Amino acid sequence: MGVDERKRQVLFSIVRDYIQTAEPVGSRTIARRYDLGVSPATIRNEMADLEELGYLEQPHTSAGRVPSDRGYRFYVDAIGGLPELTxxxxxxxxxxxxxxxxxxxxxxxxxxxxxxxxxxxxxxxxxxxQARPKLRLLQVIPLADHRAVVMMVSDNGVVANEVLTIPENLSFDDLAEICAYINYQYNNVSLDRLQFADFSGRMSARIEAFERAMDSLIANLERRESxxxxxxxxxxxxxxxxxxxxxxxxxxxxxxxxxxxxxxxxxxxxxxxxxxxxxxxxxxxxxxxxxxxxxxxxxxxxxxxxxxxxxxxxxxxxxxxxxxxxxxxxxxxx
Missing domain, CATH: 3.30.450.40 (GAF domain)
Incomplete structure (x- = not known):
């Protein structure tokens, strides 16, 4: 059983009426308000078919029907010419x-x-x-309990920071050295070009935790600047x-x-x-x-x-x- 022209007219009448009233729509309402040329009994039968097909739903508190998501999708996909703005x-x-x-x-x-x-x-x-942000400054600030704040500033002045637990095999001075190196090599460079592969050999495997902090900072800045x-x-x-x-x-x-x-x-x-x-x-x-x-x-x-x-x-x-x-x-x- 498909949606023939009469079912289509009944469905679209119900959709339009429900959009305006927010009240479940009955067959007598459709017969009275829309000139479909058929009796309320015929409309009621068509509504039952449309409900079986999944285009209408019946709220348990009402004898009327409301459009389902499928009914709205059918209606929207059939929209032809759009109304002009007043x-x-x-x-x-x-x-x-x-x-x-x-x-x-x-x-x-x-x-x-x-x-x-x-x-x-x-x-x-x-x-x-916006245009991809560029690095202006990378800075590390010491905290207690072997932690530090890694702060990144973009060329537009947007700031992001990440709290880092410093690994046992890495000192605060090591972090400061890494930041100085990045500031020297990547100042005013787009953040997407900050690739640790370029200098991981220089800093060895000690910077894995720092890399994760950097990834988070870059993602944070790019999201806020996009x-x-x-x-x-x-x-x-x-x-x-x-x-x-x-x-x-x-x-x-x-x-x-x-x-x-x-x-x-x-x-x-x-x-x-x-x-x-x-x-x-x-x-x-x-x-x-x-x-x-x-x-x-x-x-x-x-x-x-x-x-x-x-x-x-x-x-x-x-x-x-x-x-x-x-x-x-x-x-x-x-």
Whole structure:
């Protein structure tokens, strides 16, 4: 049993109605609001078939049906022409993201704020990666109990540090010697060229612990100097009736506080069909009742970033897709 045209019309009517009302949809509602040319009994039979196929679900407290993740995916994949932005929406984008803003940071913070206001969902902006950081200074500072702090400073002034337990066969003076050597050989050199293979013979196997500390420092600096997350309207999730459950809400807000998890979420969305992750397609259990739509933009003609909208699976997909497309194009062309 497949999805013929009548089942398709019934499914899409249920999806559209549920997006607007957040209430389970019954056959009489579909017959009354949508001119499908068939009786409520026929619609009820089609709904039963769609439920058996996995496109609809029936909440145990209601006689109506709601779309499943599979139903939303079928609906999203069938979206054809997108709605045009209203003249007021287009004017707001041009006003708030127009020529008065100077610099990447201000532009992207304004983008996050504006998208959250226009959609009433949570917006996520991933800033473009910067040029690879370079080493300005590597320093070791002694602590008690045969420990030391290894501090690395990039050419942009970003600082990372790591506490190191000094191995028994390595003294603090040895660490200072290693740092002096690296500062001399690799000052103002991209961090990805800091290869211990170049001088491990000089320092012998005594530096294994130091190598691990260096790997951690480099990863830390590169992560902090690369992409950055800007959120807009994180508390908009409070406005959605699906998330009145306090435990669900707290779990979602905790994810939004963890920027590494947000990166993972956006990357997954960008790799999915139409750059949309729906429900269980999300990699995080806490967001199994959410959808995320992602668009790619270019800043300065070269650097690539992402803008996303996070909301319930009951999301206004055509409108959000159209808005993200318009905004990403506007930023790229600015």
């Amino acid at each position: 003249s007021a929406e287009a004017a707001l984008v041009k006003k708030h993201l127009g020529g008065k803003l100077r610099g990447q940071e201000l532009m992207l913070e304004a983008t996050a704020r504006l998208l959250s206001i226009l959609t009433n969902y949570t917006s996520i902006v991933i800033t473009p990666a 992409d950055r997350v800007v959120l807009g309207g994180a508390t908009n999730i409070l406005n959605q009736p699906e998330f009145k459950d306090v435990a669900k809400l707290r779990a979602i807000l905790r994810v939004l506080e963890e920027h590494d998890l947000v990166f993972k979420l956006v990357r997954t969305s960008a790799s999915n069909p139409a750059s949309i992750s729906i429900g269980a397609e999300n990699p995080l259990e806490e967001l199994k009742e959410c959808s995320i739509i992602t668009a790619t933009y270019r800043f300065g003609g070269l650097k690539t970033g992402h803008i996303s909208i996070l909301g319930p699976t009951r999301m206004e997909y055509p409108r959000v897709i159209a808005l993200l497309s318009f905004v990403s194009r506007f930023i790229s062309e600015s």
